[in-house]
Amino acid sequence: MADESKKKKSRWLWPLGVTATGLTGAAVVLLRGCWHNKMSWPVRSHGYSYQVCMGCGIKRLFDEKAFCAYGPYRYDLNGLIAWDRAHQGETYPQEERPAS
Numbered sequence: 001m002a003d004e005s006k007k008k009k010s011r012w013l014w015p016l017g018v019t020a021t022g023l024t025g026a027a028v029v030l031l032r033g034c035w036h037n038k039m040s041w042p043v044r045s046h047g048y049s050y051q052v053c054m055g056c057g058i059k060r061l062f063d064e065k066a067f068c069a070y071g072p073y074r075y076d077l078n079g080l081i082a083w084d085r086a087h088q089g090e091t092y093p094q095e096e097r098p099a100s
């Protein structure tokens with residue numbers, strides 16, 4: 001009986017770990033060493049264009065007029081939109097990431 005309960009415990013921990021990897025994207029980047037150099041074609045959504053990394057699925061905003069990616073890397077599109085609204089009118093070099 002005691003052995004049976006031990007098995008159950010290790011079984012429910014594993015799907016939990018899979019969910020955690022999806023949420024903690026930054027940790028995945030560190031573990032995989034993904035540099036996001038394989039980005040998808042720009043996707044349009046909510047009036048914004050963004051690219052998705054083929055390696056880890058992280059997103060980055062894409063300027064269709066300038067035809068280049070800009071802003072920080074985020075897994076959450078809402079976070080990117082919020083960042084863009086906060087920094088509208090400002091231009092950042094591609095590699096620079098604002099502290100906020």
Ligand SMILES: [Zn+2]
Nearest residue numbers: 034036053056
């Ligand atoms: Zn990536």
